[in-house]
Amino acid sequence: MTAKYLVTGASGQLGQRVLHHLLATSGVAAGDVIAASRKPEQLADLAEKGVLVRRVDFDDAASMEAAFAEAEKVLIISTDSLDRPGHRLVQHRAAIASAEKAGVKHLLYTSMPEPANSPLLFAPDHEGTEAAIAASSIPAWTILRNNWYFENVMMSAGPALASGHWYSAAGNGKVAHIARDDIGRAIAAALVAATDAKVTYTLTGASSYTHAEMGALVSKASGKDIAVIDVPVEGLVQGMVGAGLPEPVARVFASIDTMVGSGGLSRITGDFKALTGVEPQSFETWVESQAGAFKSMIP
Template sequence: MTETLLVTGASGQLGRGVIHYLLDAHKIPPGQIIATTRNPEGLADLAARGVVVRAADFSDAASLESAFKGADRVLIISTGDLDLKTGKRLKQHETAVAAAKKAGVAHLLYTSMPNPEPVSPVLFAGDHYGTEQAIKASGIPYTIFRNGWYQENLFMALPHAIASGQWYTSAGDGRIAHAARDDMAAAIAAGLASGSSESKTYTLTGPQAHTTAEIAALVSEVTGKKLDVIQLPDEALTEGVKAAGVPEEFARVIVSFDANTRSGRIAMVTDAIETLSGRKPQTLRAFLEANKAALAG
């Protein structure tokens, strides 16, 4: 009998990607896939394909317990509710883990981040570390995907940097192996569909780690536009991000990414995407070439 697979946050880009790979690459019968979201009407296209759509709110334990009922393998995609003062996201995730335990889920899967331990400079790393600990404490067999930074995250900085010719950063000579969101979705779907009951942790990265200067050189090659990297201290960069209209709390989160890169805690390169999905992940050059128009304006 085919296991029933559940994906939370199914209306998000990663969640949708995972479900499409389950349907199209792994040929999972749509009736064996449960997609949960706060707004089920937004998943009418998946429902039309036969996917079971259920309402689930991470702030409502009862809704999660009801949504998880009958699911064998549950993928918890980390929520976007960042609130560093209240720890809202960690509480949501802990509620979801408890609901999975009550619902009798046989295997939990979770999207974390690389090296989330308490020494991480990333300001929300504690959400992921705490969730990993809650999953392990639950006694449910698990698969943790420590997702590296998306290539798509570069859309936050590069268009403005390319337009001005200057890329302000505090990442120093730290390296980062950005990976395509679609490659991560393919790998996660493979893990969800695998039926494996072994507890494992995978770190998902792109195929090569680059410094900011190397990324800027690639950008210049692809777009034909000169891009100078200007290194700043964290506080100066924070002030610059705030001056661009970003609220202080989120500005500090953004700068903590650069501090994390500078520390070397996200410099790893793994073959986990290829191991899980059977395909080689997209290179950064390929991403830049595919998105040249959007990046360079």
């Protein structure tokens, strides 16, 4: 039987890039691809190309059983349920169990760098999911530990360009981040790779940057000076709460800076090139491409 590739979270930004590269870069026939989402109505363009669209909800076992049927290779993109501590791990475990029941031959999962003993507040979701996959009876699996996306810089750039200040609790910690599109390309390559192995890749950019270095590059592209201000983690939390974020959410975001400061996102690997055969886009190139967006953030 022709291999069927199933992508969950297909209506999300990463899922869309994975599907694009499966079809356009890896040359997989649309009829061999299943796009699964809680919002299948958003996938009409893929259906028109011949991709099979299915509804999947990780809180609904019946939907997973139906979605995973006949799929040989399944990509589980980690869910966005960050507002209910521990719920995401429950969802992922249910998806793994459904994949086992469906007889999936190869399971792939989007994780994060170094989830064990990480100060990041949602790292246990990833660590627990990886453990559940390793304990499963699925013959082959691939863990894709994705570093932060370039695009995540936009969340900090907006307030920084508005005020001229980037408040950071990361110290001199560095981030080896990578373009979301490159992550999608690497995942697509991992999906089509013939394997019966159990492997873990850490997908990073080719360089790493401190917040001060990121701020300098954004300043150059936007034409507005940004001063990176070092603050304690609690100060960062209170600043976000003061800006309107719920405190639990602010603490999750602040824990990212703690992780950066501890070096949890700094390691550079060659795994992206090993999977794709090409070099990742550079951060400088991406920043330059976003100059217009950065300038539009300046009041």
